[in-house]
Amino acid sequence: MGQEKGRGRGRRGRAGRLAPQVKEPSIANSIPDARVAHAMSDPLTPLTERFRAAIAAALGPAAPKDAPPDPAIRRSDRADFQANGAMTLAKAVGQKPRDLAAAIVAALRVDDLCAKVEIAGPGFINGWLRDDALTRLLVEAGEREEAFLERAASPEKVVIDYSSPNVAKEMHVGHLRSTIIGDSLARVLEARGHTVVRQNHLGDWGTPFGMLIEHLVDLGLGNAELHIDDLDAFYRAARAKFDADPAFADKSRRRVVLLQGGDADTLALWRELVEQSRRYFGEAYDRLGVTLRDSDVAGESLYNPMLPDVIAELDRKGLLVESDGALCVFPPGFTSKEGGPLPLIVRKQDGGYGYATTDLAGIRYRTQTLTARRLLYVVGAPQSQHLAMVFATATLAGWLAPPARAEHVAFGSVLGSDKKMFKTRAGETVKLLSLVKEAEERALAVVVEKNPELDAETQRAVAHSVGIGAIKYADLSSDRIKDYVFDWDRMLAFEGNTAPYAMYAHARIRSILRKAGAAPDVRALSIAAPAEHALALDLLAFPSVVAEVERTLEPHRLCGYVFSIATAFSNFYEQCSVLQADSAEQRRSRLALCELTARTLGRALSLLGIEAPDRM
């Protein structure tokens, strides 16, 4: 049974409870593909090309041959965009920055895109886009089927390992983080055209099952109605008996042997346990609006039959070393407490296998059987060293070789407002469903107060969307590597960078569109007012932001984007009347802008796994 260091955490389960460790495992972890996202609708993309050409013309023969100079075009708060490349470039070619900037501007051909370009400070090039250029780009993007979303240049098969709860144990906030982050990344990568294979690495195998099965036997073997309503209670009861009753502990150990030996009765009980849990998790995923399905479960038991062969292959490759009776791999670059090499134990003294072997089998399965190119592990930061060692070993074994690569999508712990691990007042882990229930109840109270005219059913539906959205957004909106403080009041405050704020902006736009009557026509768009200009600029950045999330695997960038659009719209809303516009043309144009904003906002939220109701 093991001592489990007093916590009895499951493999992945432990992940979320502890604090951050490593952002970047050392081996087989680099991302070789290009850093620059090419987004068609983003005006910064054509501008980069124009600036490249201008730089080449300005430098003439002095231009560097091999690497095309980067104009370093960024968004700016003092212009629509700014190009900083001239200053670094001037240094490289020995010119004065301002002179070079002037030469670049002189050679620049951007009349169709820019209203104005000027040089500022030591050599910044500031630019402002033409309203008609923004209009054209927006209309083009808006007329496409998937407005604003663009596929990756070379789609690949990606495996995402996330959620990973343990059978007969309640999911806690750590699992919730993995589930929410992983699900958002799955949506983003799919939207980019990749083939995403979700893998829910269920903790459905191992020594704890001896005591769980024995406990099940005690509760009612042969009873057709096996209810595990409270998973944690079930686990705790089994655990308590195991600790207190030596006879039970003995039976449990024998049961493990039976399980591993394939005893039919034992396997039947095991399946019962697993089925109960899968059903429960499935319900939780449905309620959360998570895309994981039962067919995505690839639990530890899946790999169990592969483990002997994994060992045999490691042996054939000369990677195995016997140490204190255990079989180990010593990947280079890892040192132990004593300063010696650090082992990855792939077979224990007693001949059993641990999670390292299972993870190795998982990599082999994912690259060879599933033929995945990119392997993502949405697992808590404390496991970074373990994963780094597993990746290193898999690389040595040849199971992880370019172009395939693995990345640890690490995340920090969930903390309470006291900055300690998030727990209930009683000191217990917070149960997922009670969390969801509370979110919905709190949301419902607000909906009832703010919108009493909605019928009860709609109120409940909205409260569901808002409550779940609030939980997800709070989790996703800060950098995942950092610990995250769970705070109901802030989460459901509905102000600032929160899901309800964004959802509210969306609902308000839909309300306008409803009142307008006729269906909006994006071709009627004509950007004119400053607030329209700013909103248009934001909308066009969508594909670049999504590509950035694809690259960095950081959904909080998408949240930041959602917030900026919602803010830009609120600004537009205050300054530009839509339904009472000055002219019919202006009204149609603004309705088009509303439509594009609602679509983009809704789509961005959907990539976060958050619903955007039409009214709330």
Added chain:
RNA sequence: GCGCCCAUAGCUCAGCUGGAUAGAGCGACGGCCUCCGGAGCCGUAGGUCGCAAGUUCGAAUCUUGCUGGGCGCGCCA
């Protein structure tokens, strides 16, 4: 002992891989309802970006060394 992560306004967080005056929300203070949803908008106050060096035209961002907090380091997962 070795290694990894984190440190930005009173609080919770951004800061787009080195750009100009470090931005939001909450909280505080002050404005905006004859007008498309006030779950909104505008403004004021609030900072030695943990400390110290270094790299350079330019550093919250890169390097090194410290300090503080967290985590990991052989048969649990």
